[in-house]
Amino acid sequence: MCQDTPANVDREDQLVADEPVETDSEADLESLLSETTSIKSSMLQYRQENGRTYHKYKDGHMQHEIFYLTWDGKLGVTPPCEPDAKVGRVLDLGTGSGLWAIEFGDLHPEAEVLGMDLSPTQPSDIKAFEAVTQDRSTDCIATHRVPPNVKFEIDDFDEDWLYSQPFDYIHSRIINGGVGDWKKLIKKAYDNLQPGGWFEIQESEFSPAADDGTLPPEKALSRFAVLVRDAVKAFGRPFVEVPTLKDILTEVGFEDVALTRYKWPTNPWPKDPKHKRIGEWNFHNFAGAVETMALAPLTRVHGWTKEEVLVFSAEVRKDLRDPKVHAYFPIYTVVGRKPLKAATPAAATETAPAETSA
Structure with a gap:
């Protein structure tokens, strides 16, 4: 489906399509999905090019690595993510496996990093990290030891926050549908x-788009996105239109508010090398997870059978791999700075909840 750029976007990626390479058969798709060795090598090479060590690849790291590639080897776009930044207290909302928090703590040993999540999937030490990875199929780097400056707490960010000290940087990633x-x-x-x-x-x-009209509404990928968004809404946690958050940040009092729109291609269709690589990684990230993503929403909310989901998932993967479909997933950053003269309410200086030591 075609998607207009939101009027309040400050900057967005511009993509040009390369000459397509045909991949028509399901065998072609299976071949692409099985190329994990070359993908791992590509990730390792990019890490080494940017002066970083990547110890051991685990399935599920790919989304983190795509973000890393999107921002040219950084964990975010605000000043605290600059390599030479000196950061105090950091809060990672919806930390998940804790990978972002661990990596930020590695890069900024002077910082005090706290990861918050409702689910207990974060490591407390290296043995726990490995056990969580094995027993719960959690997306972690098991060879990353948790830095001493990183801690995790099990808490709900929708509830009241009662921290003993304010933070210098608060970060969230992919929590839409959970807020x-x-x-x-x-x-x-x-x-x-x-x-x-x-x-x-x-x-x-979760709204795939194509600027040139090559992803019409009748495509399986378009229908899949609509079905999932409708199901999430039925579950009571609808996806927010991310550009609307920019106005909310301004309304709340943030300054230097900026909204940037990035594009993650569904396969290596773009001409420029960076987005071609993002497309390759994103195809592997998404195509292998289609059935898992589809099963609960389509069976529980829309009443589909498992067999119908499997057939439909194959159609979605066909759209994902088609180089003539110049589709992408919009990814946004919305950032803001608290004014220097602003006060910090008393609520931020009350007794803190227990923080699990790493």
Whole structure:
């Protein structure tokens, strides 16, 4: 489907299509999906080119690596993510496996990093990290030892925050569909930041698009996105339109608010090398997970059978691999800085909840 650029976007990627290479058969798709060795090598090479060590690849790291590639080897776009930045307290909302928090702690040993998530999937030490990876299929780098400056807590970011000290940087990534009230969340981030502190939202709204009309609504990929978004809404946590968050940050009181729209191609169709690589990685990231993503929404909400989901998933993968479909997933950053003269409410200085030591 075609998607107009939101009027309040400050910057977005521009993509040009390369000459397509035909991949028509399901065998072609299976061949592409089986190329994990070359993908791992590509990731390792990119890490080494950017002066970083990548110890051991685990399935599920790919999304983290695509973000890393998108921002040219950085973990975010705000000043605290610059290599020479000196950062104090950092909060990672919806930390998941804890990979972002661990890597930020490695890069900034002076920082105090706290990862918050409702599910207990974060490691407390290297043995726990490996056990979680094995027993729960959690997406972790098992060879990364948790730095001493990184801690995790099991908590719900939709509930009240009662931290003993404010933060210098608050980060969230891909929590859309899991937030009860975005305005309340953004207000809590504002209240719990030091004056001059940054809030960075890295987000998707699961709405694949093609600027040249090569992804019409009748395509399986287009229908899949609509079905999933409708199901998430029925579950009570609808996807927010990410560009609307920019106005909320401004309304709450943030300054230097900026919205940037990135494009993750569905396969290596773009001409420029960076987005061609992103497309290759994103195809592997998404195509292998289609059935898992589709099963619960389509069976529980839409009443499909498992067999119908499997057939439909194959159609979705066909659209994903088609180089004539110049589709991409929009990815956004929404950032803002708390004014230097702003006050930090008393709520941010009350007794902190227990923080699990790493």
